[in-house]
Amino acid sequence: MEPLESLLQQVRACRLCEEHLPLGPRPVLRAATSARLLIVGQxxxxxxxxSGKPWDDQSGKRLRQWLNMSEELFYDETQVAIIPMGFCYPGKGKSGDLPPRPECAQHWHQQLLALLPNIELTLLVGKYAQDHFLGSAAKGTLTETVAAWPDYLPRYMPLPHPSPRNQFWLRRNPWFEADAVPALQQLVSTLFHQPNV
Structure with a gap:
């Protein structure tokens, strides 16, 4: 068995924070060593x-629109790795879901990322992913970090969460869909339509 396959089996059997999960553990992620795009959500x-299928909701629909990507390509793990900050549903908070459990990133992320040598672009969807991956290079707010997206290329592209709950943010920040989304679509198109694909 390949090292990544073996590690994914271990992750999917993970029970590290079982006592904190209202619906019990069900780690949702996918990856293959050949993947060139990494999507890190919440x-x-x-x-x-x-469903056990990542981004299988309205947020995923909008994210695929932003990427101008078919479902077929989005769910092709040989091309696209999907590794969220937290692998299981964390429960409900006062305004939406609770933050991702910290155990996943602490225990698993480094091991997983080490086995993804072909990643060329990582999409950091939401503030948890941005703070974790960008560290001190992240700005004070999600809006400032996303507005500074050119600064993080070619390695990272910070994005707001595509949740329907973020309609207000998108209305207040029309530059995102006017400027950042076309740039994102160009990056993705270049990544997946190169002659050697």
């Missing part, structure tokens, strides 16, 4: 927990 919602 944590599965209830719909994704039920």
């Amino acid at each position: 944590a599965p919602g209830t719909k994704v927990h039920a």
